[in-house]
Amino acid sequence: MEKPHLTFWFDFASTYSYLSAMRIGDMARDRGVAVTWQPFLLGPIFHAQGWDTSPFRIYPAKGVYMWRDMQRLTAARGLPFLDTPPDHWPAHSVLAARVAQLALKHPEGPEFCRQVYLAEFRDGAEIAAPETLATCLTRAGLSAALVDTATEPQNKAALRQVVETAQAKGIFGAPSFTVGDELFWGDDRLDAALDWAATS
Amino acid sequence: MEKPHLTFWFDFASTYSYLSAMRIGDMARDRGVAVTWQPFLLGPIFHAQGWDTSPFRIYPAKGVYMWRDMQRLTAARGLPFLDTPPDHWPAHSVLAARVAQLALKHPEGPEFCRQVYLAEFRDGAEIAAPETLATCLTRAGLSAALVDTATEPQNKAALRQVVETAQAKGIFGAPSFTVGDELFWGDDRLDAALDWAATS
Numbered sequence: 001m002e003k004p005h006l007t008f009w010f011d012f013a014s015t016y017s018y019l020s021a022m023r024i025g026d027m028a029r030d031r032g033v034a035v036t037w038q039p040f041l042l043g044p045i046f047h048a049q050g051w052d053t054s055p056f057r058i059y060p061a062k063g064v065y066m067w068r069d070m071q072r073l074t075a076a077r078g079l080p081f082l083d084t085p086p087d088h089w090p091a092h093s094v095l096a097a098r099v100a101q102l103a104l105k106h107p108e109g110p111e112f113c114r115q116v117y118l119a120e121f122r123d124g125a126e127i128a129a130p131e132t133l134a135t136c137l138t139r140a141g142l143s144a145a146l147v148d149t150a151t152e153p154q155n156k157a158a159l160r161q162v163v164e165t166a167q168a169k170g171i172f173g174a175p176s177f178t179v180g181d182e183l184f185w186g187d188d189r190l191d192a193a194l195d196w197a198a199t200s
Numbered sequence: 201m202e203k204p205h206l207t208f209w210f211d212f213a214s215t216y217s218y219l220s221a222m223r224i225g226d227m228a229r230d231r232g233v234a235v236t237w238q239p240f241l242l243g244p245i246f247h248a249q250g251w252d253t254s255p256f257r258i259y260p261a262k263g264v265y266m267w268r269d270m271q272r273l274t275a276a277r278g279l280p281f282l283d284t285p286p287d288h289w290p291a292h293s294v295l296a297a298r299v300a301q302l303a304l305k306h307p308e309g310p311e312f313c314r315q316v317y318l319a320e321f322r323d324g325a326e327i328a329a330p331e332t333l334a335t336c337l338t339r340a341g342l343s344a345a346l347v348d349t350a351t352e353p354q355n356k357a358a359l360r361q362v363v364e365t366a367q368a369k370g371i372f373g374a375p376s377f378t379v380g381d382e383l384f385w386g387d388d389r390l391d392a393a394l395d396w397a398a399t400s
Contacts, residue, residue, distance in 0.1 A: 049259050058249075059249050061370045061371075062372050062373075064370060065370060065372065065385060068383070069384075069385070069389075167261075170261045170264060170265060171261075172259060172265065183265055183268070184269075185265060185269070186388075188388040189269075192272070
């Protein structure tokens, strides 16, 4: 029998993706589920829905609520989180996603992703900056040179392909989890998605 | 010491509000939390955000996902739910909200609300129809004549006032739960909201 499997779709600009990134490793291991970490970009998907930026910016009431909700959730889970959104939020996450694609070819890839989220939501760092990503690579035990390789045409094309795949799967937000054709949206559904993977 | 208290904001057109309506009574009783059932309308709030209808209709991928998510959740909770959205979905919920305002002056009010959700999502009935609401009133042990009283100017004005209050509180979706100034959005946050009420 094959090991149960789940794909974790995340955007580095997404606050709720941060929540899942910090716990999916342990939760999946406990249940014997293999996880594919799949960085992608919400930007092109939001754009196709007629949004130019994060819905949290377009609908301020939702943005204010989201930050408060994140404060409550991170406090309950013992995770760091900024008191207020940085000026440069939501982050331009395309370079981070390109670097993550390369980092995730190594066992240290998930740790790199966690370091990016911590730089962003604990330290308030600008994750669009190559220096920030180089630091995160080093912290995860990977080569900072991956930042340069990340912008090679083949790697950029690979990310575009991933975004198309996400849209074709009906993904419209982050984090999302897929088990075959079954889609789960939001950190609130991580438990259910892992259960689905473990029992299907 | 006053009894802990929570306000439950719901729209009869909202699928996730149905989930909360069916369980909030028991959950709140178990924790000793008093609940005010507060029907309101998402329509004017969505309209202020630039939407003419439900976001689930505007963004079809989200609508498809939501229905599947509801199927999984209702199956897990043993609740009935339609296989596909009825043609008249999302419902025009204004008359139901007006009737609920009157019904909720009686102890049978919550049962009337549950009957409306069951008519809508179990039976596929058109809840904008006065006959449907009359049936729900009867099932809850209330007078069907409340349907006529519901459209009196004073009751219509009261509902408009409620929607303004909801907007002033930063409510942007349903169900929502408020404990003082603390806002929780979504059936996924019902547990956390009740905990907040019980411990604050």
